Structures are given as structure tokens and as C-alpha cells.
Amino acid sequence: MIDVTLENFETEVIAASMNQPVLVDFWAPWSGPCKVIGPILEKLERDYAGRFKLVKIDSDQEQQLAAAFGIRSIPTVILLMGGQPVDGFMGALPEGQVRQFLDKHLPAAAEEEAQEEAPFEDTAPADAGAQLEKLQHAVATDPANDDARFEYVKALLLAGRSDDAKVAFAPVIAKTAAVRRLDSLQRLMDAMDVAAGLPDAQRAAADFEAKIAANKRDFEARFGKARLLMAQQRWTAAMDELLEILMRDKAWNEDLARKTYIAILDIIEPPRPKVAEGQIPPDDPTVATYRRRLSSVVLS
Incomplete structure (x- = not known):
């Protein structure tokens, strides 16, 4: 467990989360629920043996960091992976519920050793392919469902499959002026095209x-x-x-x-x-x- 301040936040949280999930506990010394959840998180960090890193941020002392994460109540626990928040919870949950929260995101213990040498940001969720198939099926079943198409095209773009994304996007390209989220996809594709065209x-x-x-x-x-x-x-x-x-x-x-x-x-x-x-x-x-x-x- 590491106490994090504004000075070491970039190193201990953002940079660290590129290689290992980082669990951030926003707490305050006067909070009763914080005194309950704190020992549970420390125990789980030991039990999970390196599968995640626990850091604590005193929200009273580090108000700038608390504001940056939009902390409205404490304790608030946020999980970061690849430099980005992926999930979180508020309040002093029982140990069993915290384990369920962690198990939903962390690689299984048997997978950890196999993934050690690969950069964290290059590892995709085990069900990424299945999720893409599910989204593709949703679009094929209901081509007029713009929400399903948005999620499908977005998933393709974030997976680096820009050509496939453009094919999936083509049927709704005329709607970008009227549907904001489709316009957002177009802006992302334009940015990717510009970047791909740069020699360096x-x-x-x-x-x-x-x-x-x-x-x-x-x-x-x-x-x-x-x-x-x-x-x-x-x-x-x-x-x-x-x-x-x-x-x-x-x-x-x-x-x-x-x-x-x-x-x-x-x-x-x-x-x-x-x-x-x-x-x-x-x-x-x-x-x-x-x-x-x-x-x-x-x-x-």
C-alpha cells in the first residue's frame, strides 16, 4: 500500500497502471467507513499477491486529485488500467463484494504469469472477440439500431480495425449531421486517417x-x-x-x-x-x- 500525493501521482498511479491494475482508495482519517474498507483492501492486496497495486489518497490533503476524479463521497475506490479509470465503487463494501469487483476486471491468477512480459495496454480482454461478434450480430439483426452500430463501430476502431469500421459505418454516414454520436465516430475516424497519413x-x-x-x-x-x-x-x-x-x-x-x-x-x-x-x-x-x-x- 502506497500513500499518493500530487507529486508522485503520475508515477505511482498513471504510469504504474500501464503495467499493473492500480486500485485507488480515496479516504479521510475522520471517516468511519474508511477505517472499515481500508484494512479489507490491504488484506486483499496481500491475498491477490501482485495482481493489483493498492494506493491511498487522503482526499482532505489532496483536494486537487479528489476534484480531478469527481469524488463526491468517501470512501470511493477506483480501479485504473492502462492509464484510465475503468470502474469503481463507493462506501465500505463487504470483503466478498470487493472480491467480486476485483475478479470482474483482474486476470485470473493462472493468467498472470503468462501476461507478465506483455505490456498491459496490449492485452485485450479475453472476451473481446466474443463482444465484437455480439455487437456485429446486433447490427445485422437490427440495422436501424444506431446505438448498436455506434458501439460496434467504436469497438472496431479501438481494436485498430479501421477498414472494417468504415465498412460498418458506411450505411449511416449520411446521418452524421443529425445524430451526434455518429458524428463523434466520424471525427475519430478522421483523426485516425490524418495520423495514419503522417510520415513520422x-x-x-x-x-x-x-x-x-x-x-x-x-x-x-x-x-x-x-x-x-x-x-x-x-x-x-x-x-x-x-x-x-x-x-x-x-x-x-x-x-x-x-x-x-x-x-x-x-x-x-x-x-x-x-x-x-x-x-x-x-x-x-x-x-x-x-x-x-x-x-x-x-x-x-
Whole structure:
């Protein structure tokens, strides 16, 4: 268990989660439920023997980090994989429920050794192929279901199958002006096409950085950098760059930065889980945080 502050957050959480799932416990010393869940998480870290890394963030002392994750109550526990939050829960759950939460996301113990040498971001969920088949079947069964098509095309794009994604997207391409999420897919495909056409993406990124350093209002360079980050699936970095444009010129280039930012939110928002009638499913922490940031900039 590691205590994390703003100074070591990037190393101990973001960078670490590229190689190993990181469980972040937002707590406060005065909270009774935190004193209950804390020992449970520490026990499970020992029991799971390296299958995840536990870190603790004092939400009173590290208010900037708590705000970045949209923490509204404590304890809140968030699991990060590949640099991104993937799931979380609030409150002091019993040990059995926390195990169920972990087992839903962590590779089985027998798989761990086989995956050690592969970078975490290159490992796909075991059921990724089955999920794609399920989405493909949903589209084939109901071609007019734009929600199913959105999820199917998105899954193909994120899996690097851009040609297949374009084929699946073709029947609805005329609807992009009217259906926002389809427009969001088009923007992602455009960004990927631009990135694929660069002779050297690393050099292009360096050129963008140099232009921005010389002129912070070089919005074309900022937008080019954001689209390159978007194509690389570095979502939060891309949105941070688009926010830099919006903070200086909210309506730049016919709202291009804002529309692209919203497209990223559409792409990264996971499908809402089914909940009991009358209940509201929890927001994804990253999506909720970046929605608030957009609102604060656009409405200021």
C-alpha cells in the first residue's frame, strides 16, 4: 500500500497502471467507513499477491486529485488500467463484494504469469472477440439500431480495425449531421486517417509542441496535436489540449474544438449498466470530470 500525493501521482498511479491494475482508495482519517474498507483492501492486496497495486489518497490533503476524479463521497475506490479509470465503487463494501469487483476486471491468477512480459495496454480482454461478434450480430439483426452500430463501430476502431469500421459505418454516414454520436465516430475516424497519413508521428508531435511553445494561440497546432493524441487513444491528453483552445477562444473555427471534445466524451463513455427501476447508473469518473471542466470553461 502506497500513500499518493500530487507529486508522485503520475508515477505511482498513471504510469504504474500501464503495467499493473492500480486500485485507488480515496479516504479521510475522520471517516468511519474508511477505517472499515481500508484494512479489507490491504488484506486483499496481500491475498491477490501482485495482481493489483493498492494506493491511498487522503482526499482532505489532496483536494486537487479528489476534484480531478469527481469524488463526491468517501470512501470511493477506483480501479485504473492502462492509464484510465475503468470502474469503481463507493462506501465500505463487504470483503466478498470487493472480491467480486476485483475478479470482474483482474486476470485470473493462472493468467498472470503468462501476461507478465506483455505490456498491459496490449492485452485485450479475453472476451473481446466474443463482444465484437455480439455487437456485429446486433447490427445485422437490427440495422436501424444506431446505438448498436455506434458501439460496434467504436469497438472496431479501438481494436485498430479501421477498414472494417468504415465498412460498418458506411450505411449511416449520411446521418452524421443529425445524430451526434455518429458524428463523434466520424471525427475519430478522421483523426485516425490524418495520423495514419503522417510520415513520422513523433516528429509531427514535436513540431506541434514547438509551434505551441512559440505561440500559445496557435490553435491549428493545438488542434493538430489534439487529433494526433486522439488517434493514439490518449483521450485525456487530447481533451486537455482542446481545453487550452476553448479557454482562449470558445468559438474557434466554428466550435471545432468543443465539438471534438464532445466527440471524445462520447467515445470514452462506457455503455450504461442496467440498474433497478428508479435508480441512476453511476457516471464514469473520467467522463464526469471532463464534462464538468468543459462546462466550467464554456459557461465562464
